[in-house]
Amino acid sequence: MKNKLFKIPCIVAGAFSIFMASGWSFFEIMVHCKQKNNLNKKKWFRLSHTKINHPRHKFEKEYEEGKAWCREQKMQDCYVKSDDGLLLHGLYLPAEKGERFILLCHGYKGSGFGDFANIARFLHENNCNLLFIDERCCGESEGEFITFGAKEQYDIVKWTYFIDKRNKDKLPIYLYGESMGAASALMASGHKLPAEVKGLIADCGFRSMKGQLQDIAANWFHLNHVQLLLFRVDLFCRLLGGFSMKEADTAKAMKENKRPVLFFHGDMDTYVVPGNSKINYSLCKAPKELVIIPEARHLCSAYEAPELYREKLLMFFGKYD
Numbered sequence: 001m002k003n004k005l006f007k008i009p010c011i012v013a014g015a016f017s018i019f020m021a022s023g024w025s026f027f028e029i030m031v032h033c034k035q036k037n038n039l040n041k042k043k044w045f046r047l048s049h050t051k052i053n054h055p056r057h058k059f060e061k062e063y064e065e066g067k068a069w070c071r072e073q074k075m076q077d078c079y080v081k082s083d084d085g086l087l088l089h090g091l092y093l094p095a096e097k098g099e100r101f102i103l104l105c106h107g108y109k110g111s112g113f114g115d116f117a118n119i120a121r122f123l124h125e126n127n128c129n130l131l132f133i134d135e136r137c138c139g140e141s142e143g144e145f146i147t148f149g150a151k152e153q154y155d156i157v158k159w160t161y162f163i164d165k166r167n168k169d170k171l172p173i174y175l176y177g178e179s180m181g182a183a184s185a186l187m188a189s190g191h192k193l194p195a196e197v198k199g200l201i202a203d204c205g206f207r208s209m210k211g212q213l214q215d216i217a218a219n220w221f222h223l224n225h226v227q228l229l230l231f232r233v234d235l236f237c238r239l240l241g242g243f244s245m246k247e248a249d250t251a252k253a254m255k256e257n258k259r260p261v262l263f264f265h266g267d268m269d270t271y272v273v274p275g276n277s278k279i280n281y282s283l284c285k286a287p288k289e290l291v292i293i294p295e296a297r298h299l300c301s302a303y304e305a306p307e308l309y310r311e312k313l314l315m316f317f318g319k320y321d
Contacts, residue, residue: 023232026223030213031237033137033146053271053298055118062303066117073124075132080158082136084242088155089140090133090162093120099127100172100198100321101163105156106132107179107204107299108146111139115178118302122310126317129171133159135181145240148180148209150247153187164194172198172321178299179204179272183250186261186280190253198320200257201313203264204299207276209248210234215273254283261288262316266296266304289316 055063075091082088091112102123106115112132113120124130135152137143156175163173173196177185182205189200206212213230217223234245261284265277274292281290291312293301302309 023229024236026213026217026221026229027233027236027240030216031145031147031233031241033144050271053269053300055297055300055303057297059118059300059303063114063117066119066121067113069121070113070117070132078131078162080155080162082151082158083154084151086136086142088134088136088142088158090131090159093124093130093132095124095127095129097127098129098171100174100317101129101131101167101196103156103159103163103173103175103185104130104132105152105175105177105181105185106135106138107177107181108148109138110135110179110181115181115299116176118306119309119313123313126314131159131163135184145237145243146180147237147241147243148206148212148245148248149184149187149250150209150243150245152180152184153191153253156184156188157191157193160188160193160197164196167194167196170196172196172317174199174201174317176201177203177205180206183207183248186250186257187248187253189257189259189261193259197259199260199262199316201262201264201316202277202280203301204266204269204272205250205263205277205280206272207250207279209245211276212272213245219270250280251283254280255285257284257286259286260316260320261286262312263288263290264293264301264309264312265290266293266298266301268295269298271298 073093075093078090078092080088104112104116106112134141175185182202185200186202186205214226217226217229223229238244263277263281265274267274281288293305296304
């Protein structure tokens with residue numbers, strides 16, 4: 001009898017461990033930050049979806065030239081403290097005759113010099129003061145977990161006020177995000193921002209963490225029982241990361257935001273599928289424009305249709321400066 005009573009808890013514990021194991025593995029891959037481990041980063045980029053959706057796949061020359069230009073510039077190190085005590089890093093590049101500030105928010109496991117490699121020089125030559133930020137646990141910023149916008153949105157708010165304190169001439173400020181940075185910027189638009197923030201540019205932003213992880217689990221890893229998997233991942237996010245997946249969602253902000261939004265998305269994007277920007281666009285109650293670029297993969301719109309992309313940016317600035 002005693003043996004039976006002892007076996008039951010062991011069986012339950014074993015079954016629970018097995019149930020949670022796949023959730024833990026997915027959490028470790030997607031949320032627990034390992035970007036400073038080069039081996040893990042290389043393994044991540046061997047996934048076919050990340051490879052074909054990276055600008056290097058088709059535009060390696062332009063991509064590397066853009067990164068090289070960024071590295072050659074003399075930039076100022078900047079720092080803010082996040083609400084949860086992390087030291088966040090950024091690099092500031094003033095223009096000779098600055099007419100506006102652009103806060104550049106890179107994507108998932110990315111970098112400002114990488115994600116904005118193709119467009120940074122163009123912005124700078126068109127009188128934009130640029131602030132490249134390292135999202136939490138990327139680059140020189142502290143952090144252990146990538147929260148898909150749940151906490152990054154508040155980091156972006158901090159950076160807008162950092163700019164505002166130094167914006168003596170009251171120049172327009174724009175939030176410009178790519179991929180997760182776009183989603184985070186959209187979420188940030190639902191909070192109180194300085195009056196000088198005139199608009200947002202969202203390139204390939206996702207709709208929510210839950211939706212993005214659901215797409216990745218089902219389409220990339222071909223995992224079954226996705227909803228149960230996401231339940232387990234959310235549990236680890238709450239217990240270890242201090243956030244819930246539902247906090248990383250653009251819906252509320254898009255309904256409350258009053259600032260104009262320029263959306264971009266490539267119609268061949270299989271990293272963040274174009275439907276995400278279409279939903280964000282439909283939810284947005286502010287003045288808005290959605291530009292879908294044919295044949296463009298993830299964050300490749302500026303490479304695939306450079307003249308159209310740049311024209312849309314300048315028209316946006318010209319209208320809302």
